[in-house]
Amino acid sequence: MNRFLIVSLTASAIALAGPPQQTAIAQEAKPAPPSNLTATDHPWDNGEVLDLAWDAPAGGNADGEYFILRTVAKVGDQIVTHDFKIIDSAPGDATSIGVEVKHHLKRAAVRQLGDRIDFEAILATGEYKFTVGYLFQIVSVNADGVRSSPAQTAEIAYATMQPFDLGRLALLCVTIILCGAVIFWIRRARSGKPIKVRKIAGLEAVDEAVGRATEMGRPILYVPGIQDINEIQTIASMTILSHVSKTAAEYDAKVEVPTSKSLVMTTARETVQAAFLAAGRPDAYNKDLIYYVTDEQFGYVAYLQGMMVREKPAACFYMGAFFAESLILAETGNSIGAIQIAGTAMPAQLPFFVAACDYTLIGEEFFAASAYLSGSPEELGSLKGQDVGKVFVALVLIIGVLMATAGSMLDSPAIKEAVEYLKNTLLT
Amino acid sequence: MNKSNRLWVILFIIGAVLVAGRMLISQSLIGKAYVQAVPVNADEENEDHKWTLYEQSSQTKFNEAVLEDPNQTKYLFSFSRTIGVWIAALLTIFVLSFLIRDNPLYKFAESIFIGISAAYWMVVGFWSTVVPNLFGKLSPDMVRDWAMPGLGIDERVELMYIVPLVLGLMLLWILSPKGGWISRWPTAFIIGVFCGLRLITFIHADFLSQIRNGIAPLWMVDSSGSFDFWESLRNVFLIIGVLSCLVYFFFSFEHKGIIGKTAKLGIWFMMITFGAAFGYTVMGRIALLAIRLEFLFDDWLWLIDPTGKRLEAVISMLGLF
Amino acid sequence: MKRQIPLLIAMIAGFVMIVAYFIPYTVSWGDTVIVWFDVLAAIAFVLGGGNLLKVHLKKTSDQVPGWGYSVITIVAFVIMLVIGLGKIGVNPAAKYPEFAWSGKFSEMGSPFWWLYEYVFKPLQATIFSMLAFYVASAAFRAFRAKNIEAILLLATAFIILLGRTAAGPALTGWFPDAIEGLEADKLTSYLMTVFNTAGNRAIMIGIALGTASVSLKILLGVERSYLGSGEE
Incomplete structure (x- = not known):
């Protein structure tokens, strides 16, 4: 511990950041400094913010602004030299601000501690988390850019963590509304109330595609995207695969599922096996039709386009997360005359599927596919729940836009503030 | 030999003759490293x-x-x-030959690619994930003495990493003749964890932020305080676009009547969105092809010299004679 | 039982992650499980690699048509795997010469690097570059589909393409001031900032809702097809 340079807090001379000449010129017309600067922990947060508050200088500072300076003053029980740096600024009419403090040291402060590498190693262990103490200074800066002498916090301030992040309260409420709506409609559907939903052309075509493959005696190709099973689109793809393979089992058609990830292969096997069992054809299940190719995106594509041209599947399903390969697949499928149904939530790839496939499930439709294909009331109920979410979005958007418009037309600060609150507090 | 095979052999011979001819002209400047x-x-x-x-x-x-x-x-x-340069050039041609039709050369390149790339990612997974993030966490001393001497001396044993190890072993249990069902547990764990994580992060990051960015006044004023027609129109289009696309996504109503018309407007908005993304990508894709052709005609055959490096080499060679 | 326990595992794991997101002490669990997943996925390579070998060995032993290509795949796979895992031809790290295994597996000049540089990379780049042809054929197809959606898509793509290249200003730069807004580069920026933003915004909101709904159904056990049949 001796290798740390220990300097007494009280003995340190504090120099303000900024070129010395400027300070010399400023001597004559220095504005009055603010007073009573305090720094307290921001309540109910993750321990990364300190709240600063101060009294405005005599005569006010409405035309100018404030500069906030910070230094690491203490790390654990080690006292550190001061090295105040400007970290933030506040408008001249403010008397408080929240400043972010991360629980690591700035390079300069660490260098003062003597041995940078070792100190970082100690910090990395987490031992010093939340034990970094800070001192703050504030200076008022007038309209000419001249700075006052600083006011400093009297005590070292520490940011601490609380058991709940109040900043995420609005998120919690929105989550409860969205999930609550889905759960409500699922329960309602379970109780036997009829659920009606509109038709989606791409999903109506699934039976047709499988039927055609059966007639032609050709296989069905199912591509579950190139992401692993930790991607929600791949998981959604598995649920769709379940229905496609069940239909195929009923028609006695062959479904081939080449995968680009090992875990997707194992999950797809479980899924397809269950689907064949549910269709009453467990004997027809062939696990060799679900196989791993390679993790490499373009290696997988090289295989798929070759395989498509050689085996000429009658129907191709592209369901999951796709990247640049989307168009290679869809165009190759087109060249062999397959019925192609795609579904993805990758906005950047939707154009290519739309341009080259017979049917494309766009974003939310893709996630709804499994509910449609299952036809079970509780699954369809969840779609109604999603609609409630969209109504919520539309309402918030319309209210927000109307408020913002009123604020702008009437030039009303109160309404503008309310819009800011809505945007930056409730919707973050 | 059928007709198409004969065609391929002829094409191959023509290609080989051309390359050989190219070599005879200036052997020292073709595809050397x-x-x-x-x-x-x-x-x-x-x-x-x-x-x-x-x-x-x-x-x-x-x-x-x-x-x-x-x-x-x-x-x-x-x-x-x-x-290497020659192999890379030949493989490039083999792959591009697929554009004419499937053929044995493409199949050859494809087979190599699958084998090499599958192994490549396994090796990367082993050395950059398993070694540092599993062995390095469970037995830092062993890993330091073996493959990562630079591993921090303070690195402690993190027993938490037994979890992925155990889950991994359960996953591999599927290979055993009995009790393969146990591999569903790690799958269920992973799917559960990521469903929870994605649910909340999508609501937080995408859902809320998209609504937040969508809130803008329809009455815009410019810096002088007067009404800005074009900016206002922009925001009107934005909100109409978002709302009509949302109507398209509604599952509860058939697309008929007023809903149908609004949804149609939504589709048009989305088609313009897709067209924009399409147009935006085209140039990038053409550039990719240009890079490959440059490799073939510059790095390999020196039929073109866009950067002037070949010419430079010729000039530097003059002194040798 | 064989199905109930995994369902319970998924449900508990998922809801724990949701709750953890609101508690500062546990919010980093999300990052931890992402690392765990990477480890798990790397272990699962054994399954994928094993399957790859099995498929191609079977094709070879059955001598199905084209089995020669399977032999090529197996040879390429095994060679790459052995030289990569064995760090064959890799020098130790210059800082730690006494540790034979300390070098980078992809060190320049090693056989692994050679295969990556002269086989893997060119193949990858060439497959990617084939997109240039596919983009053209897709545009041509959209051009032939004579409905209003296809026309909108293609016309927008065309304007954006003009606006992003020198052709745009060259062709439309002479427009008089009154219709200045129709110049290709101005139209491009308008299309991107208004229509593209609006469409993407609605799509993203839909995706978030869909994600939340699918996740919730899986956690509640409404959707359980991924777990298989519960049989051996």
């Missing part, structure tokens, strides 16, 4: 700890060095990398 030897002297006292690294160099540098000292050993012609 040069390296610069960089001696590594890791330990002065131990001869075993000395070796040479070969960094990529250019023909120009090689020629200049030979001109200066014919017996120099710093710049060398690399046989293995020259072979």
Whole structure:
């Protein structure tokens, strides 16, 4: 511990950041400094913010602004030299601000501690988390850019963590509304109330595609995207695969599922096996039709386009997360005359599927596919729940836009503030 | 030999003759690779700890060095990398031949690619994930003595990493003749964890932020305080676009009547969105092809010389004669 | 039982992650499980690699048509795997010469690097570059589909393409001031900032809702097809 340079807090001379000449010129017309600067922990947060508050200088500072300076003053029980740096600024009419403090040291402060590498190693262990103490200074800066002498916090301030992040309260409420709506409609559907939903052309075509493959005696190709099973689109793809393979089992058609990830292969096997069992054809299940190719995106594509041209599947399903390969697949499928149904939530790839496939499930439709294909009331109920979410979005958007418009037309600060609150507090 | 095979053989022979002809014209300037030897002297006292690294160099540098000292050993012609350039060029042609039709050359390239790339990612997964993030966490001393001597001395054993190890072993249990069902547990764990994580992060990051960014006044004023028609119109279009697309996504109503018309407007908005993304990508894709062709015609055959490096090499060679 | 326990595992794991997101002490669990997943996925390579070998060995032993290509795949796979895992031809790290295994597996000049540089990379780049042809054929197809959606898509793509290249200003730069807004580069920026933003915004909101709904159904056990049949 001796290798740390220990300097007494009280003995340190504090120099303000900024070129010395400027300070010399400023001597004559220095504005009055603010007073009573305090720094307290921001309540109910993750321990990364300190709240600063101060009294405005005599005569006010409405035309100018404030500069906030910070230094690491203490790390654990080690006292550190001061090295105040400007970290933030506040408008001249403010008397408080929240400043972010991360629980690591700035390079300069660490260098003062003597041995940078070792100190970082100690910090990395987490031992010093939340034990970094800070001192703050504030200076008022007038309209000419001249700075006052600083006011400093009297005590070292520490940011601490609380058991709940109040900043995420609005998120919690929105989550409860969205999930609550889905759960409500699922329960309602379970109780036997009829659920009606509109038709989606791409999903109506699934039976047709499988039927055609059966007639032609050709296989069905199912591509579950190139992401692993930790991607929600791949998981959604598995649920769709379940229905496609069940239909195929009923028609006695062959479904081939080449995968680009090992875990997707194992999950797809479980899924397809269950689907064949549910269709009453467990004997027809062939696990060799679900196989791993390679993790490499373009290696997988090289295989798929070759395989498509050689085996000429009658129907191709592209369901999951796709990247640049989307168009290679869809165009190759087109060249062999397959019925192609795609579904993805990758906005950047939707154009290519739309341009080259017979049917494309766009974003939310893709996630709804499994509910449609299952036809079970509780699954369809969840779609109604999603609609409630969209109504919520539309309402918030319309209210927000109307408020913002009123604020702008009437030039009303109160309404503008309310819009800011809505945007930056409730919707973050 | 059927007709199509004969065609391929003829094409192949024509290609080979062309390349051979190209070589005869200026053999020394076609697809050759040069390296610069960089001696590594890791330990002065131990001869075993000395070796040479070969960094990529250019023909120009090689020629200049030979001109200066014919017996120099710093710049060398690399046989293995020259072979590499040729293999890379041939594989490139094999793959592009697929655009005409599927053929044995493409199948050959495809088979190699699958094998090499599957193994590549496994090796990467082992050395950059399993070793540091599993072995390194469970037994840092062992890993430090073996493959990662630079691993921090303070690195502690993190028993939490037993979890992925156990889950991994359960996953591999599927290979055993009995009890394969146990592999569903890690799958269920992973799917559960990521469903929870994605649910909340999507609501937080995408859902809320998209609504937040969508809130904008329909009455815009410019810096002088007067009404800005074009900016206002922009925001009106934005909100109409968002709302009509949302109507398209509604599942509860058939697309008929007023809902149908609004949804139709939504589709048009989305088609323009897709068209924009399509147009935006085209140039990038063409550039990719241009890079491949440049490799073939510049790096390999020197039929073009866009960067002037070949010409430079020729000039540097003049002194050798 | 064989199905109930995994369902319970998924449900508990998922809801724990949701709750953890609101508690500062546990919010980093999300990052931890992402690392765990990477480890798990790397272990699962054994399954994928094993399957790859099995498929191609079977094709070879059955001598199905084209089995020669399977032999090529197996040879390429095994060679790449052995030289990569064995760090064959890799020098130790210059800093730690006494540790034979300390070098980078992809060190320049090693056989692994050679295969990556001269086989893997060119193949990858060439497959990617084939997109240039596919983009053209897709545009041509959209051009032939004579409905209003296809026309909108293609016309927008065309305007954006003009606006992003030198052709745009060259062709439309002479427009008089009154219709200045129709110049290709101005139209491009308008299309991107208004229509593209609006469409993407609605799509993203839909995706978030869909994600939340699918996740919730899986956590509640409404959707359980991924777990298989519960049989051996």
